[in-house]
Structures are given as structure tokens and as C-alpha cells.
Amino acid sequence: MEKIKELDLPSDHISEFGDLVKQMHDVDVNMCYQCRKCTSGCPVAEYMDYSPTQIIHAVRLGLKDMVLSSNTYWLCLACGTCTTRCPQETGLLEVMDALATIAESKGIRSNAPEIAKFYETGLSNMRFFGKLYDLGIAGMYKLKTGKLTQDMGMGIKMMRKGKLELLPTFQNQGEMRRIFKKVQEVEKKARGATDK
Amino acid sequence: MKYAYYNSCSLRSTGREYDKSLRAIFKKLDIELVEPKNWICCGSTLAHNVSRLLSLVLPLQNLAEIQKEGLDAVVVPCTACYSRFKTAQYEIAENPEMAAQVEEVIESRFEKKVKVIHPLEVLSSEPVISRLPELVEKDLSGLKVVSYYGCLLLRPPKIMEFDICEYPQTMDKILSAVGIPTLDWSHKTECCGGSLSITRPEIVRKLSRDLLEDAKAVGAEAISVPCTFCHLNLDVRQEEIEREHNVSYRLPILYFTELMALAMGVSEKDLLLKMHFVDTDSVLQKVVAR
Numbered sequence: 367m368e369k370i371k372e373l374d375l376p377s378d379h380i381s382e383f384g385d386l387v388k389q390m391h392d393v394d395v396n397m398c399y400q401c402r403k404c405t406s407g408c409p410v411a412e413y414m415d416y417s418p419t420q421i422i423h424a425v426r427l428g429l430k431d432m433v434l435s436s437n438t439y440w441l442c443l444a445c446g447t448c449t450t451r452c453p454q455e456t457g458l459l460e461v462m463d464a465l466a467t468i469a470e471s472k473g474i475r476s477n478a479p480e481i482a483k484f485y486e487t488g489l490s491n492m493r494f495f496g497k498l499y500d501l502g503i504a505g506m507y508k509l510k511t512g513k514l515t516q517d518m519g520m521g522i523k524m525m526r527k528g529k530l531e532l533l534p535t536f537q538n539q540g541e542m543r544r545i546f547k548k549v550q551e552v553e554k555k556a557r558g559a560t561d562k
Numbered sequence: 563m564k565y566a567y568y569n570s571c572s573l574r575s576t577g578r579e580y581d582k583s584l585r586a587i588f589k590k591l592d593i594e595l596v597e598p599k600n601w602i603c604c605g606s607t608l609a610h611n612v613s614r615l616l617s618l619v620l621p622l623q624n625l626a627e628i629q630k631e632g633l634d635a636v637v638v639p640c641t642a643c644y645s646r647f648k649t650a651q652y653e654i655a656e657n658p659e660m661a662a663q664v665e666e667v668i669e670s671r672f673e674k675k676v677k678v679i680h681p682l683e684v685l686s687s688e689p690v691i692s693r694l695p696e697l698v699e700k701d702l703s704g705l706k707v708v709s710y711y712g713c714l715l716l717r718p719p720k721i722m723e724f725d726i727c728e729y730p731q732t733m734d735k736i737l738s739a740v741g742i743p744t745l746d747w748s749h750k751t752e753c754c755g756g757s758l759s760i761t762r763p764e765i766v767r768k769l770s771r772d773l774l775e776d777a778k779a780v781g782a783e784a785i786s787v788p789c790t791f792c793h794l795n796l797d798v799r800q801e802e803i804e805r806e807h808n809v810s811y812r813l814p815i816l817y818f819t820e821l822m823a824l825a826m827g828v829s830e831k832d833l834l835l836k837m838h839f840v841d842t843d844s845v846l847q848k849v850v851a852r
Contacts, residue, residue, distance in 0.1 A: 500576065530575055
């Protein structure tokens with residue numbers, strides 16, 4: 367595992383990267399004093415290449431490439447244990463969301479491409495149907511990742527048991543599509559305002 | 563009593579048992595549930611990874627619809643939806659700039675906050691909880707159950723404001739009110755792996771196995787859950803976990819509403835127990851006449 371570089375920083379330092387995260391999700395990574403409570407409670411820390419504590423420090427130091435190429439924020443279950451126990455109320459949940467959003471917008475997929483593909487598949491399904499059509503998501507995800515046989519037996523049994531809708535139904539899909547479009551417009555406008 | 567009922571995506575597919583049993587007990591309690599006509603998906607565990615604004619708009623659009631229909635409180639059984647609804651309300655209260663962006667998208671304003679309630683909160687509050695013992699028709703006191711709360715319902719506590727987040731008792735109190743004793747255990751609030759179920763099943767099997775191990779170790783004969791993700795991981799994947807680790811748990815995973823319905827005399831054929839992967843016969847054998 368690569369060591370995080372020691373840098374000589376003034377006490378009020380916040381990197382440009384840290385600033386971006388703050389702008390996006392109102393979370394100040396400078397609040398973290400590296401007590402590691404977040405990592406101790408994280409159920410998936412052992413699967414991450416950098417622990418939540420390391421990631422927040424790296425964001426603070428502005429080590430953008432290291433952070434974005436890690437699998438940490440993709441694996442985050444959003445279970446909230448870190449944020450609940452943080453003595454500084456830093457808000458790692460929001461940091462993880464901000465990192466996933468930045469990676470998604472830049473098309474960064476390294477380290478956990480299947481999870482990124484799952485998000486995309488799920489969201490386009492949601493946009494199209496107005497609600498989640500599970501069988502459609504599973505099928506599309508399998509096609510996109512090539513994992514055709516994974517969970518196949520389970521899926522067939524779920525269908526037999528009536529746990530999956532065989533044919534999709536729509537739910538207020540026109541409104542859903544309007545919302546997706548409008549969100550993009552409003553986000554673009556907001557980005558333009560902060561750039562000026 | 564009358565509430566809006568956000569009967570979301572998962573309660574219409576993988577979690578139909580939850581919807582069915584919940585309706586049965588609310589009917590017995592004379593609590594009316596009204597489905598908003600123009601609901602849409604709340605964004606679930608997906609939207610917050612790609613767009614903060616989208617993750618706020620989707621739940622709030624639903625609340626705006628509920629407000630239009632003249633209701634001031636909504637019952638939200640799916641814990642992912644419940645978490646998204648509460649997070650969205652919290653965030654726009656804290657951040658006026660985000661609130662303005664949300665209102666621009668949904669083209670309506672929030673005059674009054676629609677109250678977001680989990681069925682566990684309805685059932686544990688007065689006067690409902692005091693009425694539960696008189697509605698009991700069957701004796702389930704021979705069944706040993708652990709209450710599993712998971713993560714989404716509880717954390718982070720400043721947003722969710724649900725019970726004591728590290729040691730909740732709500733479900734235990736309700737089950738005990740209908741005569742079902744619950745055991746203490748240490749995995750009440752651990753995460754089952756939820757959103758990684760499809761993408762990283764090996765991680766989910768590890769986390770869910772830890773839960774099943776602890777439940778078995780304290781002598782549980784069933785696990786009571788409030789969440790469709792937990793149900794999926796613990797019930798549907800249980801056989802896989804047993805095969806992978808060469809163990810046998812055979813632990814039925816029931817929604818707390820299913821256990822309550824059985825105690826309140828709802829007939830087995832009016833529930834959807836056949837949809838479960840782990841056979842529930844061992845639970846049904848413990849349902850005896852009073």
C-alpha cells in the first residue's frame with residue numbers, strides 16, 4: 367500500500383480538492399483529527415484499498431488521483447456507522463457521496479467498475495420506468511458486466527416464488543423523466559454561478 | 563387514523579410479504595393507509611451516488627404530492643426510502659441554497675413539513691401500543707426471536723432520530739406487546755451489506771453470515787426484520803452462505819409485521835410466507851391457540 371506523503375501544511379489549510387468536496391456536500395474534511403473511529407466501525411474497511419480515515423486525510427491533502435482511483439467510496443455501503451460515531455461530526459457519508467459523484471461525472475471507473483455500472487444501470491432503469499424494475503436492472507447489469515451466470519439460480523427461484531415482476535410496469539414515468547432533465551439544467555446553472 | 567402510505571418499488575416486488583402483512587395488521591388496528599397516486603421512486607441507494615440534487619428532489623417530489631393530496635403524515639416501510647425521505651427533509655432545512663434548487667425542480671413549495679414515519683414508530687406509539695395486547699389471538703410465546711434493525715433506519719441519528727441508535731428497543735417492545743419474547747444479541751444494528759448485494763455478493767455473504775452466526779449463538783429460532791434489503795440478504799442468500807461455509811442455520815427471516823400478523827390471528831393463507839426462501843414451518847409450529 368502506497369504511503370500518504372507527509373506535507374508541511376498550515377493549520378487552516380484546505381486543499382482545492384477538499385474545498386470542492388465542501389462546496390458539493392457542506393462537509394469540512396479539516397474537522398477530522400484522524401482518531402480512526404470511522405475505520406474501526408466500518409463493516410467493509412477490510413475490502414478497501416485505503417481506509418475511510420486515510421481517504422479523508424488524502425482529500426484534505428488534495429491527493430485527488432490517489433483518492434479517485436481507490437475503491438473506498440465505491441464499496442461504501444452508506445450504513446452511516448462512521449458518521450454516527452465521528453466525534454467531530456465530520457460527515458464521511460457526504461464525503462463518499464461527493465467522491466462517487468465526482469468520479470461518475472469524470473467517467474472514472476477503476477477499481478470497482480461493476481459498482482459504477484450497477485449505479486448507471488439502476489438509474490437509467492429508474493428514469494425510464496419511474497420506479498425500479500428489478501429484473502430489468504439485473505438483466506442489463508449482467509449484459510454490461512458479462513457476469514451472465516452469477517446469481518442465475520437465485521434469480522430463477524425468485525421468479526418462481528413471485529419475488530420479481532416478470533413484465534415491467536410504468537409509474538408516473540413522464541414526471542420522472544422531466545425531473546431528471548430539470549435536475550441537470552439546475553445543476554448546470556448552479557455550477558455556472560460558482561465558476562464566475 | 564389515516565396516513566399516506568409510500569408503498570414503494572421493493573414492497574411491490576421482492577418485499578411483497580412485508581406489504582401484505584403490514585396491511586393486515588393496520589386493518590386490524592383501523593388505521594387507514596392511502597397510496598399517493600403520483601408517486602415515483604425515491605432514488606433508493608442509487609441517486610445519492612451520482613447527484614445530490616437528484617437524491618433530494620426524488621423524495622421531496624413525493625412529499626409534495628402527498629401534501630397536495632391533503633395528508634400531513636406518510637408511513638414509509640422500506641428503510642431505504644425512509645432514510646432518503648428523512649435525509650432530504652434534513653438537508654433542505656440546513657441548506658437554503660439546496661432548498662431553492664429543489665423547489666425550482668419540483669415547481670412547488672413546502673409550507674408545512676409532511677411527517678415521515680416508519681411503521682415501527684406508528685406501532686410503538688400511544689395509543690396503538692397499548693391496544694396491541696387485546697388484539698392478540700394466538701400464543702407465540704414459545705418462539706425465540708432476535709430483533710434486527712440494520713443500518714438505514716438508525717443512522718445517522720441526528721437525521722433519523724429513531725430510538726437509541728446503538729441499542730434500539732422499539733421492535734422488541736412491539737413484539738413483546740403481542741406476546742413474542744425477544745432475545746438480546748450483539749448484531750442488532752450491524753449492516754447486512756445491503757446495496758452491494760448484486761455487485762459484491764461475497765462481501766454480503768460475509769456480513770450476513772456474521773449476523774446469522776450471532777443470532778444462532780444466542781439461541782434464536784427466527785430473525786425479525788424491518789427492511790427489504792436485510793430480508794433479501796438474510797433469507798434469499800442464506801442457503802448460499804450455508805453452502806459456502808458448510809454450516810446449517812435454517813433460520814427463518816420474518817418481517818416484524820408477519821410475526822405480529824401471526825400473533826394477531828391473521829391466517830397463514832392471508833400472508834405470503836410461501837415466498838420465503840427459508841422454510842417458515844418451524845415458526846408456524848410455534849403458533850398455538852390461546
